[in-house]
Amino acid sequence: MRNYRTALTWARAELAGLDNPALEAEVLLAHLLGRSRSHLLAWPERALDAVQQRAFAGLIQRRRAGEPLAYITGRREFWSLELEVGPGVLIPRADTELLVELALGLIPELIAEQAPTQGPLRIADLGTGSGAIAAAIASERPDCQVLAVERSDAALGIARANLQRLGLGHVQTRQGDWCRAFNPGERFDLILSNPPYIASDDPHLQQGDLPAEPIQALVSGADGLDDLRLISACAPAHLRPGGWLLLEHGFAQGACVRQLLRQAGLEAVRSENDLAGQQRVSLGRGKNGRLPKPAFALG
Ligand SMILES: C[S@@+](CC[C@H](N)C(=O)[O-])C[C@H]1O[C@@H](n2cnc3c(N)ncnc32)[C@H](O)[C@@H]1O
Structure with a gap:
């Protein structure tokens, strides 16, 4: 050579x-x-x-x-942003861009429905990892206030470094356990999460980059749904009226997650497919959503 x-x-x-x-x-x-x-x-x-x-x-x-390419280079691109990654943080996946796209698509409607006295839209990213989702949303919508929540010290350190380096230091970061990181009565227009959702005995855990990634970013109990259950149960109380909760999940978990969202009292519950036609994000809306303003007055 x-x-x-x-x-x-x-x-x-x-x-x-x-x-x-x-x-x-x-x-x-x-x-x-x-x-x-x-x-x-x-x-x-x-x-x-x-x-x-x-x-x-x-x-x-x-x-x-078997060391992941992204850990060797220390970098992974997400939403055209170059993010620092390393052991201790999940390597962001292109799949998660679906969650970002859906959230960005909801923002104009939420703004149109807003009361004139309400301040900027508030968006929370639960389990921010490298900060990928929070950074993507904040880079596209500097008019919104974004909060990134993470339990792991190592991941939160990397998220904070990424946000600073990308000029997104205005994104608030907070260490905590899902909704316990929120203040009492704190409410958001959008709560987004790509939580751990792999079952503890899933053979995929032995494949690709997964063996090198932090287990607490991947595995969520025997059926992979433990964290999706916790977030579905706690997040609706922190939505503003008409606010949306969006959850990424595994391709076979759509029906279970829709049921969790309905049980939690959310409305307009649906799942969205990725480009391969797999249900990968489910979402639901808090009650008392104001109706969108009519596009024209009826005679
Ligand atoms: C699947 S990773 C997603 C990381 C990042 N949002 C992304 O999409 O690349 C899940 C993240 O949730 C964090 N996490 C796990 N349990 C948590 C909890 N109870 N509270 C807050 N964050 C948690 C993990 O540390 C990990 O960073």
Whole structure:
């Protein structure tokens, strides 16, 4: 492995068991050199010195041993934002962008229904992890007040660093256990959560990046629903009238989560599909929602 091309050929073969060895090899070499992937492809004959070759071999070895790519590079993109990640925090998934899209889609309607005296919309992200959901919402809607809640010290530290680095230091962060982090009587227009929802004996826990990620970010009791039950039960009391609770969940959990939301007294309960047609987010609305203003006056 003397130059970029030969190093990448070697690394692709070493990583052959992974889904996309070519991409991962390029990401790791670009990370090591502090360059872009397009730089590697533009200069395939550029030489690697002995120190760089050894360091690259070390990164490939770590990846072969199962360390997630995002933990090796310390970065993962979410909603076009570059987030710092590391052991102790869940690696944000593209799947969670559905929750962000749905929340952003509800905001104009909530603003239209707002009483003129009400201040900015208030949005809470329960179990913020790296801060992914809170950062995505805050970057799109600087007019809203966002609160990011997290129980884990390690994750909260990473979320705070991400929010600062992204210029989103105005997002409030709070350490706590689900709704216990809220003040008595504190209410929100939107409460969002991607909680742990994997069953403790799910074989997926042994696959991909999951064995290296914090178990408390993934597993939620025997059926994966413990935290979804807790949040569905506690969050409605913290919704403003007409506010929405949105929960990400596993593809087979939609019916159970809709039932939990209805039992908690929410209305307009439904699930939304991801691009693969799987139900991945369920949502419900607090009672006494004001009706949307009519678009035109009836004669
Ligand atoms: C599935 S991860 C989601 C992280 C992030 N929101 C994302 O979408 O990438 C769930 C997060 O909830 C946090 N968590 C677990 N139990 C919690 C609790 N009782 N109170 C607050 N946060 C909790 C975990 O530490 C973890 O960061």
